[in-house]
Amino acid sequence: MIDAIAYKYRTRTPWMDLPEHSGSWKGARNRLRKWAADGIWEEVFTALQARAGATGDLEWLVGVDSTVVGAHQHAAGARQKGPGR
Template structure:
């Protein structure tokens, strides 16, 4: 069952195109949904992380490529909806008036 689920996500194939040697695609899909709902995948992932950490095989590397990280339009200084603020009125100077 785990091999069928891994194959599906590794290849990106639709569930209905799962090779027959994995068994029923409906069974694999239903099992995936059940395990996701009841927290089984989280438990498996946590156990695998703990085992890798205990064996010293865990090495975290985090890299963020700024070419794909974008701010939301409101965070980027885009104009808010609504009327534009009125421009500041200019005040007459104290100098002589021009005719």
């Protein structure tokens, strides 16, 4: 089930396009939503972070590109309409 959820988000595919070996897409989607509502994912990530931090395996990497971050055109220095400066 976790592999199916990870595959869906890694490949950005719709739920219905999960591979057949993953089982029912409805089951995977419902399990994700139930675990999110119950706070299970937060518990899992907190435990994983604590374990990785205790063993020194924790490394923070942040990747930001234009596909995930959008800015208004004026934030990029685009010419504004109106009288010139």
